[in-house]
Amino acid sequence: MEKTVFIVDDEPAIAKLLTYWVKDKWGYKVKTFPNGELMLQKIGENPDLILLDIMLPGLNGLEVLKQVKQYNALIPIIILSAQGRIEIALDALRFGAFDYFPKPIDTQRLEPAIKNAIKNYDLSRELENLRENVQQSYKFEKIVSNDGKMQDVFRLMTKILNSDITVLIHGESGTGKELIARAIHYNGIRKDKPFIIINCASIPRELLESELFGHEKGSFTGAHQRKIGKFELASNGTIFLDEVGELEMSLQAKLLRVIQEKEFERIGGNELIKSDVRILSATNRDLKKAVETKEFREDLFYRLNSFPINIPPLRSRRGDILTLAAHFLEVFTQKIGKPITGFSKKSLKLMYDYDWPGNVREMENAIERCVLLCETGTIEVDDFPSHLRLTREDSKYDSSSPFFQDDVIVPFEKIKEESLRHALRITKGNILAAAKKLKLSRATIYRLFEKYKIDHKEFEK
Numbered sequence: 001m002e003k004t005v006f007i008v009d010d011e012p013a014i015a016k017l018l019t020y021w022v023k024d025k026w027g028y029k030v031k032t033f034p035n036g037e038l039m040l041q042k043i044g045e046n047p048d049l050i051l052l053d054i055m056l057p058g059l060n061g062l063e064v065l066k067q068v069k070q071y072n073a074l075i076p077i078i079i080l081s082a083q084g085r086i087e088i089a090l091d092a093l094r095f096g097a098f099d100y101f102p103k104p105i106d107t108q109r110l111e112p113a114i115k116n117a118i119k120n121y122d123l124s125r126e127l128e129n130l131r132e133n134v135q136q137s138y139k140f141e142k143i144v145s146n147d148g149k150m151q152d153v154f155r156l157m158t159k160i161l162n163s164d165i166t167v168l169i170h171g172e173s174g175t176g177k178e179l180i181a182r183a184i185h186y187n188g189i190r191k192d193k194p195f196i197i198i199n200c201a202s203i204p205r206e207l208l209e210s211e212l213f214g215h216e217k218g219s220f221t222g223a224h225q226r227k228i229g230k231f232e233l234a235s236n237g238t239i240f241l242d243e244v245g246e247l248e249m250s251l252q253a254k255l256l257r258v259i260q261e262k263e264f265e266r267i268g269g270n271e272l273i274k275s276d277v278r279i280l281s282a283t284n285r286d287l288k289k290a291v292e293t294k295e296f297r298e299d300l301f302y303r304l305n306s307f308p309i310n311i312p313p314l315r316s317r318r319g320d321i322l323t324l325a326a327h328f329l330e331v332f333t334q335k336i337g338k339p340i341t342g343f344s345k346k347s348l349k350l351m352y353d354y355d356w357p358g359n360v361r362e363m364e365n366a367i368e369r370c371v372l373l374c375e376t377g378t379i380e381v382d383d384f385p386s387h388l389r390l391t392r393e394d395s396k397y398d399s400s401s402p403f404f405q406d407d408v409i410v411p412f413e414k415i416k417e418e419s420l421r422h423a424l425r426i427t428k429g430n431i432l433a434a435a436k437k438l439k440l441s442r443a444t445i446y447r448l449f450e451k452y453k454i455d456h457k458e459f460e461k
């Protein structure tokens with residue numbers, strides 16, 4: 001995107017010269033102002049950088065600087081000043097100017113300074129956004145759950161919020177690993193510091209090392225600029241290594257070193273950088289197995305896994321299915337602005353019976369789609385994606401129809417399951433009564449609940 005530079009100088013010749021370089025030569029959009037007041041009137045246009053003469057008619061440069069900073073402390077300002085006014089320039093730096101240039105201006109040095117300042121500004125805006133967004137939307141309370149297994153996860157989490165222990169979050173795709181990682185950061189002592197995510201699987205190998213640790217200018221072909229790595233960006237905050245199981249061996253070694261020594265170097269650099277960063281990581285792989293097959297370093301595994309958190313897949317915490325469905329229905333009806341009152345009974349059953357291989361993310365997407373498609377004020381089965389209605393391996397057995405018809409052969413297991421469901425329907429979920437009718441012990445019934453993932457409460461209505 002085109003960047004805008006404001007130039008404030010009362011001498012037309014200088015303003016013209018600067019415009020020549022900044023606009024015509026270096027390609028920025030430029031606006032010039034003969035004094036500070038006029039520039040401040042336009043500050044709402046949010047320039048990406050201000051070149052500010054210090055000796056101005058009316059408000060002097062220092063005052064202008066302060067007012068800009070009050071409006072937005074992040075906008076970079078480069079001060080221009082006549083020779084010999086070094087004290088004023090130093091003052092300006094103290095009040096937050098990015099850099100200082102004596103006149104006549106050394107344009108060779110000015111170009112990289114402008115570039116650098118704007119890049120810095122972009123970065124801090126990005127961080128700022130990240131922090132704001134996240135602080136609004138990822139409070140602990142925003143995690144919806146009423147399943148006992150998730151309550152255990154939360155109980156575990158609260159124990160480690162105010163520590164620096166490394167946490168390895170394990171769970172299938174879409175179970176909420178990132179959400180948990182955010183919650184740990186934003187409810188802990190580092191919450192006002194950066195939370196930086198890096199996805200180890202989505203960045204090409206050759207780039208990952210420099211993403212993590214940064215590099216110095218010229219350290220390899222293509223390294224035109226110094227790059228600050230994520231570990232440095234996360235300073236005093238938290239770094240979240242997503243899909244950490246995909247890290248290749250050489251980087252595993254380097255990561256281990258950072259954890260142990262708490263310092264590192266940028267690629268091609270020899271300055272040791274202290275690292276005070278909390279490390280959270282996540283994987284959907286079985287890392288223990290990866291250790292056995294020598295794809296993952298054992299020592300690193302133990303370092304990352306000081307505190308394991310395992311998020312169960314949605315299908316094994318069925319207690320969450322309808323709670324989450326209700327939550328997402330509310331989220332999307334609000335977002336999309338459609339008055340939908342709820343789910344039809346059949347669609348509730350559909351969701352409850354489905355296995356959700358893509359876990360919470362799949363449900364979130366499905367319900368967004370339902371809300372978009374729904375025409376009746378109630379979500380119906382037909383509003384769901386068709387695979388939800390079809391993929392259940394046993395969906396061909398309609399439980400309301402007699403078992404033995406035509407050439408369909410029903411597996412024994414299925415008959416047992418259906419018999420149990422039938423008994424629960426008749427007894428309205430009364431386990432004792434169902435056990436009696438089925439001539440089974442209560443313990444057996446509970447075992448079968450586990451096996452077939454049945455929740456008897458579903459039948460109580």
Ligand SMILES: Nc1ncnc2c1ncn2[C@@H]1O[C@H](COP(=O)(O)OP(=O)(O)OP(=O)(O)O)[C@@H](O)[C@H]1O
Pocket residue numbers: 142143144145171172173174175176177178179180284360361364
């Ligand atoms: N308990 C929950 N309550 C509310 N929203 C949830 C919950 N769990 C997950 N989500 C939502 O589901 C989506 C997937 O969660 P998240 O990205 O944290 O999963 P993940 O395990 O990191 O997935 P992946 O492995 O695909 O990266 C997100 O939009 C998240 O907000």
Ligand SMILES: [Mg+2]
Pocket residue numbers: 177178242
């Ligand atoms: Mg994720």
